[in-house]
Amino acid sequence: MKWGKVRKGTALLLSGICMSSMILSGCSTAEEDAGAGQETEQEEVSADTEITVYTPAINEDEYGKEFKKYVEENLDFKVNFEAEPLLYADTVNKATTMLASGDDSVDVYFIDEIMQLSFMSADFLEPIEDVVTEEDMSEFLEGYEDKFLKKDGHIYGVPADFAGILFFVNKKMFDDADIAIPTDQEEFIDAAKKLTKDGKYGLLEAWDKASHLQDNLNRWCLMFGGNFYDWTLDGTKEAIKFMYDLVHTYKVTSIDNLSVDYETGNQKFVDGNAAMYFQWAGSVPSYENAGKYGSEIICAPMPEFKTNKTPMSSWMWVVNKKSSKKEAAKEYAKLMASPEAQALYMKACGRLSPTANLDVWNDAELTDGLLTVEEHKQYVEDDAFEARTLSERHSEYMDTVTGTLQEYLMDEISYEECLEKGQQQIDELLGKN
Amino acid sequence: MKRKITLSRRKTIFAWMCVLPVLVIRLWTTAYPVVAMSYYSLLDYDLIRRKKEFAGLQNIRNLAKNKQFLESLSFTVKFTMISICFIIVLGVALALLMKQNFGGRKLIRTVALIPWGLSMIVVSIAALWAFDDTYGIVNDLIRRIGFEGYHFTWLADKSGAQVAVIIVNIWKNVSFFAIIMLAAFQGIPGELFESARIDGASNWKILFHVSLPYVMRTFIIMIIFVGVSQINSFEIVYAMTKGGPGTTTSLLAYRLYMEATKNMNYGMASAITMVMFLVTAVYGIIGLRIYRKVDY
Numbered sequence: 050m051k052w053g054k055v056r057k058g059t060a061l062l063l064s065g066i067c068m069s070s071m072i073l074s075g076c077s078t079a080e081e082d083a084g085a086g087q088e089t090e091q092e093e094v095s096a097d098t099e100i101t102v103y104t105p106a107i108n109e110d111e112y113g114k115e116f117k118k119y120v121e122e123n124l125d126f127k128v129n130f131e132a133e134p135l136l137y138a139d140t141v142n143k144a145t146t147m148l149a150s151g152d153d154s155v156d157v158y159f160i161d162e163i164m165q166l167s168f169m170s171a172d173f174l175e176p177i178e179d180v181v182t183e184e185d186m187s188e189f190l191e192g193y194e195d196k197f198l199k200k201d202g203h204i205y206g207v208p209a210d211f212a213g214i215l216f217f218v219n220k221k222m223f224d225d226a227d228i229a230i231p232t233d234q235e236e237f238i239d240a241a242k243k244l245t246k247d248g249k250y251g252l253l254e255a256w257d258k259a260s261h262l263q264d265n266l267n268r269w270c271l272m273f274g275g276n277f278y279d280w281t282l283d284g285t286k287e288a289i290k291f292m293y294d295l296v297h298t299y300k301v302t303s304i305d306n307l308s309v310d311y312e313t314g315n316q317k318f319v320d321g322n323a324a325m326y327f328q329w330a331g332s333v334p335s336y337e338n339a340g341k342y343g344s345e346i347i348c349a350p351m352p353e354f355k356t357n358k359t360p361m362s363s364w365m366w367v368v369n370k371k372s373s374k375k376e377a378a379k380e381y382a383k384l385m386a387s388p389e390a391q392a393l394y395m396k397a398c399g400r401l402s403p404t405a406n407l408d409v410w411n412d413a414e415l416t417d418g419l420l421t422v423e424e425h426k427q428y429v430e431d432d433a434f435e436a437r438t439l440s441e442r443h444s445e446y447m448d449t450v451t452g453t454l455q456e457y458l459m460d461e462i463s464y465e466e467c468l469e470k471g472q473q474q475i476d477e478l479l480g481k482n
Numbered sequence: 483m484k485r486k487i488t489l490s491r492r493k494t495i496f497a498w499m500c501v502l503p504v505l506v507i508r509l510w511t512t513a514y515p516v517v518a519m520s521y522y523s524l525l526d527y528d529l530i531r532r533k534k535e536f537a538g539l540q541n542i543r544n545l546a547k548n549k550q551f552l553e554s555l556s557f558t559v560k561f562t563m564i565s566i567c568f569i570i571v572l573g574v575a576l577a578l579l580m581k582q583n584f585g586g587r588k589l590i591r592t593v594a595l596i597p598w599g600l601s602m603i604v605v606s607i608a609a610l611w612a613f614d615d616t617y618g619i620v621n622d623l624i625r626r627i628g629f630e631g632y633h634f635t636w637l638a639d640k641s642g643a644q645v646a647v648i649i650v651n652i653w654k655n656v657s658f659f660a661i662i663m664l665a666a667f668q669g670i671p672g673e674l675f676e677s678a679r680i681d682g683a684s685n686w687k688i689l690f691h692v693s694l695p696y697v698m699r700t701f702i703i704m705i706i707f708v709g710v711s712q713i714n715s716f717e718i719v720y721a722m723t724k725g726g727p728g729t730t731t732s733l734l735a736y737r738l739y740m741e742a743t744k745n746m747n748y749g750m751a752s753a754i755t756m757v758m759f760l761v762t763a764v765y766g767i768i769g770l771r772i773y774r775k776v777d778y
Contacts, residue, residue, distance in 0.1 A: 138720075142743045149529060149746065171529040171746060258726035305615040307727045308637030313614065322616055441530050444744035448725070449550065456728040461640060 089153060094377045098126035100156040102381065103144065105398045106132035112418070116390075116397035123384055126377050131155065138259055141444070148173040153371040156378040159209065161364050162197045163443045168367065169200045170441040175368040176203035180379035185386045188408040193363065196436050206365035207382045208405035210395060212330040213361040213434050214268050215424060216352065221345045222249070222324040234354045237325075241301035244324040251301040253323030254292075256458070257310040262451040263443075264360065266292070268327055271358035271435055272351075278438055278446075278479075280472040284355060289467065293458055307455055318346065329362070330421045334401050337420065348424040351433045361434040363405050388415060395419055442478040449474045516759070522752035529746035541753035551754065553729050554737040561648060561733060562712040568652045569708055573659030578689070580664050598657040606721035609650040613637050613722075620646075640730045643723050647731050651718055655708060662704055666697035698776045706769035713762050734758050 092098060107113045107130050120128050133140045144158055148168060160168065168174050181204060186194055189208055198206045218230055222244055231237040241251030255261035263277070269292055270277040275284025295302045302323075309317070311332065318326045319339045336342035351357040366385045368378040384390050391404035392415035401420040407429075409415050416422045428434055440446065450471050457467035487495075526537040545551045580591050597605070612619045613636040624632045636642040670693060678688050694701065716735035719725055725732030725740070732740075734754060742751035 138724075142739075145743045145746065167530055167746065170532075172532060257724060259724040303615065303635070303638075305635040305638045308610070308614070308635070308643075308723070313610075317616060442745070445740075448729075448740050448744065452550075452726060452728045455726055459638065459640065459727055461728065 089371055089373050091376065092374050094126055094374070094380070096125060098374055098377050099129060100126065100372075100374050100377045100381060101129045101131055101154060102157040102159070103131050103133055103155045104159040105400070106130075107397050108399050112393070112396035112399075116393040119389060119393050120381075120384065123390075124377075124380060126380075128381060133159065137161075144168075148369065148371075151371050153369065153373055156369055156372040156374050157381055158367050158369060159364055160206075160367055162362060162437060162439055165197055165206055165365060165367065166439055166441045166443065169205050173370055174205045175370045175372065175375055175378070176205060177207070177368055177379045177382055178204040180376075181207055181383045181386060185383060188388075188406045190361070190363075190405070190407065190434070190436065193405075193436050197363070197439075198365070206367045207386045208363040208365045209385060209391065210364055210400060210402040211361060211405045211407070211425065212363070212402045213425060213428055214264065214327050214359045215330050215348045215421065215428070216350065216359075217318065217326045217328055217332075217336075217346055218349050219318070219321060219324045219345060220347045222321065230349045231325075231352050232350070233352055237352050237354075238299055238301070241295075241325065242299060245301045249321070250303055250323040251325060252295060253309070253314055253318055253326045254295070254302050254306040255309045255311050255314040255328070256306040256455070257308060257313075258447065258451055258455060259310060260447060261310055261314075262307075262454060263447050264329075265327065266451065266454060267360050267437060271360065272354040272356060274355040276438055278440065278475055280468050280475065286468060287355075289454065289457070289471075290464060292454075293464070296458060297460070304459065307458065321345075327359070330402050330425065331400055333420045334399060342420075348421065350427060350431055357431060357433045358435045359428070359433050360437045362437060365405075388412065392416065392419065440479060445478050446475070449478065519752045519755050519759070522748050523756040525749045525752075527747070527749035527752070529748065537749065541749050542756075544750065545753055545757065550729050550732065551737060554732045554734050555757075557644065557731060558713065558715075558734045560644070561651070561715065562709060564648050565651050565655065565712050566705065566709050568648075569655050569659050570705065572652065572656045573704075574663055574694075576656060576660035577663035577667055580660065581667050594657045594660060596657070597654050598661065600654070602654060602717040603721050605650060605654050606718045609646070609718075610637070610722050613646045637723060638727055640727060643727055643731050647718055647722060650722065651712070651715065654718075655711075659704055659708055662700065663697065666700040667693060670696045699773060702769060702773045702776060706766055706773070709765055709769070710762050713758065713765065 198204055228240050231240045244251040254265055267277045269288035270285050273284040273288040275282045275288050296304050315332050315335045336346045351359050366382045372378050388406050388409045391406045392409050396418045403422045403425045410422055453471045456462045527534045615635050636646045674692050678692050714735055715733055719731050719733050719736045723731040725736045738751050738754040741747045
């Protein structure tokens, strides 16, 4: 082949791309592509209306049937439930792709706070305050609404559950070693050291990069009075150093935690490979299914370091801005704020977490079947929960900033380098907004 | 006056009518995304900031300074080169082994096919457990072959994670390469081997001077094919390491995924796609030029 021909072909290809780019650049605006500015034609709500709700699979058991029946009886239209993927990362990908492409096949999404903040910023969601009022959410955790559900005075979501990172201990290991469950930092380190023996560790941590390391960093920062979005604070610095010391100085947890996600971690904890584990309440069904919860694995009060704070989180119902059945979708969201729907849903999808509506916690009938309600009540009484501090760029945080922390935990970079690089990455990603 | 359409012209029109639907679908599913991606790569297009402005080559310039992207590029090159080398050597060896006449040959062929038949995502999830320090079969096997007390945290070590990802990738892809090469080797006429033996050629000489040259075109096509798939690998790190620890196993396709679905920065994601597209195109063009020069 002659090079002249190749050059001609390349030039032709490039000019073609440039031409097409110029033509395309006139086709849409940022706001339009980002989802704003285009009103979809709305269908009036009638008995023939059908909405699609994207949610973790509703079980086919009695709870599932009861929930579906409740929805059917309380709404004048049909609700179809579409199952989300099992893995969190897949759920994020699917929801983001569908919303970003302007898809209207799903009317209501069930998402967490990280997605909520990004989606609100990207203008993917429909405000719902005309149907779901602040009064509907008066029984929810104070301050939560302002942090995650509101933007520019509009309400965008209805929280469904309330799950905190709880302090789980293997009571059998503590009893066998005749050690008391730690209540402060000193006792915690002491117990972890004593219980690290025979190939078992005093502490198990999920430090996988996908999501779990940032949860744990957040918690340690809260416990030391820091903030994982500000690495200049003494509390944050202390927390980061403490995480390093757990592996390298006290040697009470394994560096292999860097590849441990919640699923792997739960299995290791159920198998008795570690004595203590800070984990979301949502893991309790797996301890329960293994026949260990209550007998071997128990939830203990948060040990008091500088503070006894631990993060809480909630998943929520939101309405797709591109939905052609927004009114019906909002009606569904409003229904989901009711105490009955909150409790029934938690049971129907098998999460079994306490509900976001705190009023439900004191209703024995509604909470029957839910797990860790009493534990959560105790934590609330101890003032242990704190809503997470997140940003619209939190997914990016989970990739970049926690990557830097992993490098430090692996001893690839020094403590000072870690703090400097981490803060620089935080400044960069927050500066993008 | 009506012009009469000749038979050959009618045949041509008919052929175009048959091909046209496929061409339209192809243009819509291939050409359009390529053009759209090229266009997006020239924009500052960020859904979170709700921004979509022409930025020229700013995304490419940003990539050139972006440490994470450069690390991803570096690991992708390493991953591709090492994987291709091992896939070629082991694939040819496996193909030659499967070509021999021996008892259990059918079983070996069947077993060799298993990795190819498995989905990469399934393999990667299984590998995550296989390389686990507590439950992992890899550490256990090493201990059983005489290294008592051996313990290595594969996925929590920078080099360990890279090695683990590459090993799994090679294991998954060797069988496909071997099967295609086996089919090519079986197409070599027996007389060629007989003549070589009469001339006193050793087995090695037959391999390098008869067998490999005869299958060279298939061999090169396979290297192009496998190489392109390695450059675009994604599932293995998505399921096995999430690009970590740190950013050590973050392949280009994984970085692209992070930019597109997590950071919602379509401009940057398209610029990464553009880089991958160009790298793949250059690799393919070089491969095809070599292919055209081979004449056996």
